[in-house]
Amino acid sequence: MSMNRLGCLLAAVLLMLTPVGCREEGPAERAGREIDEAAEAARERTEEAFEDLGREVDEAMEEGEQAVRKLREAE
Secondary structure (H helix, E strand, O other), X not given: OOHHHHHHHHHHHHHHHOOOOOOOOOHHHHHHHHHHXXXXXXXXXXXXXXXXXXXXXXXXXXXXXXXXXXXXXXX
16 A cells, blocks of 8 residues: 555544534534524514414404494495
8 A cells, every 4th residue: 555545544534533523512603503592583473473463454354344244234
């Protein structure tokens, strides 16, 4: 085996033995996770608010339609 091939093989083995990621979460990772969690919470609150608004609009439309029917019946 040539020295070049041996060097490549050794480098490949060393790369496989090195840890792939950090074991502890650093400040940047923690901040990124907190930002992601805050964004997800805001998205959920926004969805809930739009769902509530949609229900209120539907109820108001139904009340308006009922009022129009009563007015037509009264004529």
